[in-house]
Amino acid sequence: MRDPFLQAAIDEAKKGLSEGGIPIGSVLVIDGKIVGRGHNQRVQRGSAILHAEMDCLEQAGRLAPADYKKATLYSTLSPCDMCSGTALLYGIPKIVIGENQTFQGPEDYVKSRGVEVSVLQDAECITLMQDFISAAPELWFEDIGKV
């Protein structure tokens, strides 16, 4: 059975896709409960910073510093430099990643800073991104700042 929190992140990714957006989703889990969820908002809100993980953390709201220290951040895709840096800022100790085959962020650096990183290589996460990148490569390159 799929990890229910990864499932919730995938549900967010699909919601984004149904809105015409980039299909990446994220949830933040504390004490076994989802406290924030989000998906990439580049298209929907014309945002340069609301990757799925950022949207999720913003939806979670202003948490106490101690809360982040017991959180797990789920994302359907390997977090980029921005989203990885945000996890480091708040000292989130664990990141669970749907897949890192279509894109891989600075996982080694994040691990070197003491974060536990788990990559599930979920087939549906991979397909979601492969299909999207094939259909809209320029939008994808914009999202990761690739010239």
Next chain:
Amino acid sequence: MRDPFLQAAIDEAKKGLSEGGIPIGSVLVIDGKIVGRGHNQRVQRGSAILHAEMDCLEQAGRLAPADYKKATLYSTLSPCDMCSGTALLYGIPKIVIGENQTFQGPEDYVKSRGVEVSVLQDAECITLMQDFISAAPELWFEDIGKV
């Protein structure tokens, strides 16, 4: 004479302070022109992600990947892990920092990734943060995820 772009970032920081917020400001400069400006929005918008640099990049809007490659990001304070990571995501080649005495982000790591980092140690930037941290230490610790 002070760098006029640092001055614009300081103006943003003061605007934030006048709103009851955390006095950190930022501007994004491309081809000698300010294309985005912002200030920390934790208090004003209840935001967990809108540090000054993030607010600035969001205000700049969706830029072409090539635009970021000729940009300079100014901040009154040394960018944290989140904001540094965002500069890395977009391949912003230069960061100008007002001061890094009251807080220092991962400057060495950012430099190791090829970014030019310039620290001006501006006295007014230092005073702005020192006064703010003395007045509202818990808000400051929340902003940097410090327990």
